[in-house]
Amino acid sequence: MADEAPIGVFDSGVGGLSVLREIRARLPQESLLYLADSGHVPYGEKSPDFIRERCRVIAEFLLERGAKALVVACNTATAAGVADLRERYPALTVVGMEPAVKPAAQATRSGVVGVLATTGTLKSAKFAALLDRFASDVRVITQPCPGLVECIEAGELESPGTRALLAGFVQPLLDEGCDTLILGCTHYPFVKPLLREMVPSGVVLVDTGAAVARHLETLLVARGLLASGPARVRFWSSGDPSRLARVLPILWGENGTVSNCSV
Amino acid sequence: MADEAPIGVFDSGVGGLSVLREIRARLPQESLLYLADSGHVPYGEKSPDFIRERCRVIAEFLLERGAKALVVACNTATAAGVADLRERYPALTVVGMEPAVKPAAQATRSGVVGVLATTGTLKSAKFAALLDRFASDVRVITQPCPGLVECIEAGELESPGTRALLAGFVQPLLDEGCDTLILGCTHYPFVKPLLREMVPSGVVLVDTGAAVARHLETLLVARGLLASGPARVRFWSSGDPSRLARVLPILWGENGTVSNCSV
Structure with missing residues (x-):
């Protein structure tokens, strides 16, 4: 039926x-x-x-x-x-x-996971509970991305502005040793090609x-x-x-x- | 003649x-x-x-x-x-x-001046000498702006990406109490209208x-x-x-x- x-x-x-x-x-x-x-x-x-x-x-x-x-x-x-x-x-x-904390915690070898998400998601009780539950053995670094949603809403997936903005969010995570990045907002998979260019090939991008x-x-x-x-x-x-x-x-x-x- | x-x-x-x-x-x-x-x-x-x-x-x-x-x-x-x-x-x-350090040092009332410029300019001996000469009585906060030149080169003077990128550079300067911002790169006057929207009306924008x-x-x-x-x-x-x-x-x-x- x-x-x-x-x-x-x-x-x-x-x-x-x-x-x-x-x-x-x-x-x-x-x-x-x-x-x-x-x-x-x-x-x-x-x-x-x-x-x-x-x-x-x-x-x-x-x-x-x-x-x-x-x-x-x-x-x-x-x-x-x-x-x-x-x-x-x-x-x-x-x-x-929800941000894919569990698969990311399983994927990381460096033990450092970065989370790109909105301020709202990162501040939520639901996200705190996720970290408690699945990320007790890894270091999680969160990165709010103000403005990125607006770029994607405008269809600017590869513009110089989107590129520079994203680089500013991602570079500090790489500097901290992240080898796994969680795309914690459904807008962000649209900039995966751009992100792929910015991170070393070993870095895993996780979306849900x-x-x-x-x-x-x-x-x-x-x-x-x-x-x-x-x-x-x-x-x-x-x-x-x-x-x-x-x-x-x-x-x-x-x-x-x-x-x-x-x- | x-x-x-x-x-x-x-x-x-x-x-x-x-x-x-x-x-x-x-x-x-x-x-x-x-x-x-x-x-x-x-x-x-x-x-x-x-x-x-x-x-x-x-x-x-x-x-x-x-x-x-x-x-x-x-x-x-x-x-x-x-x-x-x-x-x-x-x-x-x-x-x-050269970045207009002298007029900015004269214009500031808060005593805190922000400088938006490229990494190359901010690292130069010429800039260090300018600060020594004209900015001994004010606090100067420098802010490199990677990516902003590329946005302007692309003619993106008001795109969401340019806006978010610029906001990320300017907000920390405002948070530190800057009331005067030096546009230390000849590209930046082209985003003055955007900048004007982002800063309180009392903030002075100085270009050369x-x-x-x-x-x-x-x-x-x-x-x-x-x-x-x-x-x-x-x-x-x-x-x-x-x-x-x-x-x-x-x-x-x-x-x-x-x-x-x-x-």
């Missing part, structure tokens, strides 16, 4: 498209709804209360459009809002993001998009929610839909129709 | 155009030759020996084209090469740039382009070298001439013909 209802995915902006790509690669028969909360990007420096409220209204919007599952494709929103969503919708499949897609698949299988297709993908933006439409070919890999949503 | 020979102006790239604008505003009857050494930009992290050699070959190129005076419209090149040029051409009018144009005028008058016009402006690039031509409307304010020079 198949469930053709779509999966709802959202982010503060376009970062979650890196997760959406992994979900589509793994589950090509699933219809997807993607909401970019670009009217309120970036989340990284907003209060947890504000972000929790955004999660609520966006979840309602996606559920009204028939979502059978929700993916909070944003680390900051997960830290602030996923527990609340699970409480409000106990029967719903809700998947969140693929693991989240796998986890989602496991849950859908277990709950009998897999679709058989055909799949349809729809996009909404709470900001300027034409702006999202413009970067879709770069970040999503093809054009898409973007609607405005005033949530 | 008028001397219609042109004034030769050069920089590692497009930064010197901020000085060229001041020269044209003050001396509109003067013909100008501008050479952007874009094949070797940025100078900021190159060795003084390398830069000195660049100054020599560029000076020869401009003198062969009849320059009656040279303006080294680059702080890093001035620190590394202007003394050498004066020694080689003792009869020539040679004007260089206008002072250099005034000084040049004084020397030309004293030496009987002023032109009466009509003026002609010509551009060369040691890099990609079409790239310079593309940013001229933004940085110079109008189109111009750019030739290739293989110096």
